[in-house]
Amino acid sequence: xxxxxxxxxxxxxxxxxxxxxxxxxxxxxxxxxxxxxxxxxxxxxxxxxxxxxxxxxxxxxxxxxxxxxxxxxxxxxxxxxxxxxxxxxxxxxxxxxxxxxxxxxxxxxxxxxxxxxxxxxxxxxxxxxxxxxxxxxxxxxxxxxxxxxxxxxxxxxxxxxxxxxxxxxxxxxxxxxxxxxxxxxxxxxxxxxxxxxxxxxxxxxxxxxxxxxxxxxxxxxxxxxxxxxxxxxxxxxxxxxxxxxxxxxxxxxxxxxxxxxxxxxxxxxxxxxxxxxxxxxxxxxxxxxxxxxxxxxxxxxxxxxxxxxxxxxxxxx
Amino acid sequence: xxxxxxxxxxxxxxxxxxxxxxxxxxxxxxxxxxxxxxxxxxxxxxxxxxxxxxxxxxxxxxxxxxxxxxxxxxxxxxxxxxxxxxxxxxxxxxxxxxxxxxxxxxxxxxxxxxxxxxxxxxxxxxxxxxxxxxxxxxxxxxxxxxxxxxxxxxxxxxxxxxxxxxxxxxxxxxxxxxxxxxxxxxxxxxxxxxxxxxxxxxxxxxxxxxxxxxxxxxxxxxxxxxxxxxxxxxxxxxxxxxxxxxxxxxxxxxxxxxxxxxxxxxxxxxxxxxxxxxxxxxxxxxxxxxxxxxxxxxxxxxxxxxxxxxxxxxxxx
Numbered sequence: 001x002x003x004x005x006x007x008x009x010x011x012x013x014x015x016x017x018x019x020x021x022x023x024x025x026x027x028x029x030x031x032x033x034x035x036x037x038x039x040x041x042x043x044x045x046x047x048x049x050x051x052x053x054x055x056x057x058x059x060x061x062x063x064x065x066x067x068x069x070x071x072x073x074x075x076x077x078x079x080x081x082x083x084x085x086x087x088x089x090x091x092x093x094x095x096x097x098x099x100x101x102x103x104x105x106x107x108x109x110x111x112x113x114x115x116x117x118x119x120x121x122x123x124x125x126x127x128x129x130x131x132x133x134x135x136x137x138x139x140x141x142x143x144x145x146x147x148x149x150x151x152x153x154x155x156x157x158x159x160x161x162x163x164x165x166x167x168x169x170x171x172x173x174x175x176x177x178x179x180x181x182x183x184x185x186x187x188x189x190x191x192x193x194x195x196x197x198x199x200x201x202x203x204x205x206x207x208x209x210x211x212x213x214x215x216x217x218x219x220x221x222x223x224x225x226x227x228x229x230x231x232x233x234x235x236x237x238x239x240x241x242x243x244x245x246x247x248x249x250x251x252x253x254x255x256x257x258x259x260x261x262x263x264x265x266x267x268x269x270x271x272x273x274x275x276x277x278x279x280x281x282x283x284x285x286x287x288x289x290x291x292x293x294x295x296x297x298x299x300x301x302x303x304x305x306x307x308x309x310x311x312x313x314x315x316x317x
Numbered sequence: 318x319x320x321x322x323x324x325x326x327x328x329x330x331x332x333x334x335x336x337x338x339x340x341x342x343x344x345x346x347x348x349x350x351x352x353x354x355x356x357x358x359x360x361x362x363x364x365x366x367x368x369x370x371x372x373x374x375x376x377x378x379x380x381x382x383x384x385x386x387x388x389x390x391x392x393x394x395x396x397x398x399x400x401x402x403x404x405x406x407x408x409x410x411x412x413x414x415x416x417x418x419x420x421x422x423x424x425x426x427x428x429x430x431x432x433x434x435x436x437x438x439x440x441x442x443x444x445x446x447x448x449x450x451x452x453x454x455x456x457x458x459x460x461x462x463x464x465x466x467x468x469x470x471x472x473x474x475x476x477x478x479x480x481x482x483x484x485x486x487x488x489x490x491x492x493x494x495x496x497x498x499x500x501x502x503x504x505x506x507x508x509x510x511x512x513x514x515x516x517x518x519x520x521x522x523x524x525x526x527x528x529x530x531x532x533x534x535x536x537x538x539x540x541x542x543x544x545x546x547x548x549x550x551x552x553x554x555x556x557x558x559x560x561x562x563x564x565x566x567x568x569x570x571x572x573x574x575x576x577x578x579x580x581x582x583x584x585x586x587x588x589x590x591x592x593x594x595x596x597x598x599x600x601x602x603x604x605x606x607x608x609x610x611x612x613x614x615x616x617x618x619x620x621x622x623x624x625x626x627x628x629x630x631x632x633x634x
Contacts, residue, residue, distance in 0.1 A: 034620075034622045037620045037622055038620045038622065038623070041617050041619065043617065044617040130621075133621075258615065261615035262608070262615045263611070264615070265610075265612070266607060266611035269607070269621050269624040269625050269628055270598050270607075272621050273598060273625040273628045273632075274598060276625055277594045277629065278591060281590060281591060285587075290587075291579070294579045294580070294582040294586060295579050295582070298362060298575065298578035298579045298582040299362050300360065300361040300362035300363075301358075303354040304354060304447075304582065305350075305355065305589060306355070307586040307589075308589040308593055311590045312590055315594075316632070
């Protein structure tokens with residue numbers, strides 16, 4: 001039996017193994033999950049979370065690694081959550097293509113975790129926020145959430161961060177693609193990576209044009225900056241950190257930080273509520289009353305909606 | 318505003334347009350959905366439903382059409398629900414590759430409907446059973462549910478019928494594929510279609526062998542028969558109907574028919590219950606209490622599980 005209080009203490013001290021075990025408890029929806037969340041709660045709400053998204057090939061992993069380096073230089077404890085909604089495989093191990101991340105693997109102030117969420121019990125809205133909560137509770141100053149691919153679920157995860165970074169690269173027709181995926185709307189900051197390649201300026205210009213096409217902004221509104229980087233050579237990464245800190249300050253000043261976090265928390269509470277109600281319905285499965293309701297529906301003696309009304313009454317009595 | 322009682326009366330009289338409109342109300346989760354189900358309920362529980370599944374290329378559409386012909390010869394009113402979980406497009410129109418079905422398009426005793434369920438509100442467990450309920454209430458004696466593809470959701474739909482027919486064709490290595498997809502377990506009847514091709518006997522033998530590998534059957538257990546057909550030339554189709562009627566009789570004698578229908582109804586009631594609870598949670602979204610719970614969770618003042626407990630109390634008060 002895992003002693004949750006001890007694990008949380010050890011995670012607070014920065015022991016990677018304890019952090020990994022806590023995330024595993026979350027991922028596996030372990031019986032202690034509730035206890036884990038209760039024990040972590042007093043230490044949460046501190047971390048600044050940054051979501052990174054973009055098409056495959058734009059250099060998300062390299063950019064994430066470069067950001068870790070930059071934040072480590074500032075003395076920050078950094079968490080990285082690499083979320084892959086298309087894969088059923090999870091674990092503490094680095095993903096195969098995350099070679100760049102390995103330079104941080106031995107840094108005790110960096111926690112790296114890959115998380116697969118396909119077919120995950122409770123879905124994305126449930127597992128990723130709670131893993132973030134573990135990293136937050138473990139004292140990370142900054143958490144980078146990197147998503148694989150640009151499907152709807154990836155976009156949703158990235159958009160759950162305090163700040164969402166959308167990465168592009170020149171010559172991929174990314175501006176247009178991004179607009180299609182509805183990704184322009186969620187970007188608080190745009191990074192044109194691989195800026196040493198031909199077309200970087202054109203991509204930045206096109207992006208600038210598309211961002212300008214939106215409705216007129218009011219004074220005090222955030223105008224997403226566009227930063228050019230060559231992440232593989234760590235060029236422009238300090239500028240990204242600077243832009244992130246500016247956005248963070250803007251979020252705090254305008255009250256938007258609290259608003260975003262409250263929205264996220266509301267979604268999380270809703271997801272947990274729904275999972276709990278689903279479990280209660282499951283518990284009623286062998287129940288005589290549900291059985292007799294179902295029999296009557298099968299016979300055409302009762303419509304399924306009236307049966308559902310009665311089942312809800314059972315659940316809530 | 319649609320008058321539900323009139324639509325149900327017209328559907329009972331066998332008017333295809335009324336049936337189509339009722340299914341559209343189901344698909345679109347119209348406000349009148351509940352009224353539709355209540356009005357149909359007294360007329361449901363009569364239809365014999367047959368699910369047809371199998372890999373693309375085995376001739377599902379042709380087989381379904383041939384079965385319609387055979388049941389029409391017996392004077393039965395027949396419903397066909399072609400469910401495509403991979404497509405977001407629904408409607409009364411026949412699917413492009415359903416040319417064979419067109420010979421029945423003008424038959425007033427045949428209702429054909431294609432239904433796309435990808436991303437459908439409430440999911441498969443919710444929409445397909447209610448469409449079946451419309452066809453049942455409209456007085457269909459037999460409803461053929463044809464699924465496109467053999468993914469998990471297709472298998473689930475096919476398995477919701479009174480009798481599940483698994484189609485195979487020679488020379489596709491289907492026996493092995495079917496075993497992988499867990500399709501052997503759900504088959505009450507196996508059809509080796511395109512039996513005029515080389516390898517039909519080998520496919521039937523292989524299938525027979527695989528079915529025999531299961532646990533020892535007890536006396537009175539159903540032994541799924543294997544029927545060879547050439548659906549395009551309507552060969553063997555009467556034997557399929559004969560096998561279906563035998564299975565139907567077996568279901569009725571053993572009480573398995575009532576058991577299956579009760580199980581199905583229980584799933585449907587559970588799905589409706591969950592959708593209703595989800596809607597109630599949605600209704601609370603602007604609510605001051607959820608907002609303040611979420612604020613406390615965001616600040617690390619309350620854990621999300623305790624917040625969910627309070628939300629459940631709100632829902633059920």
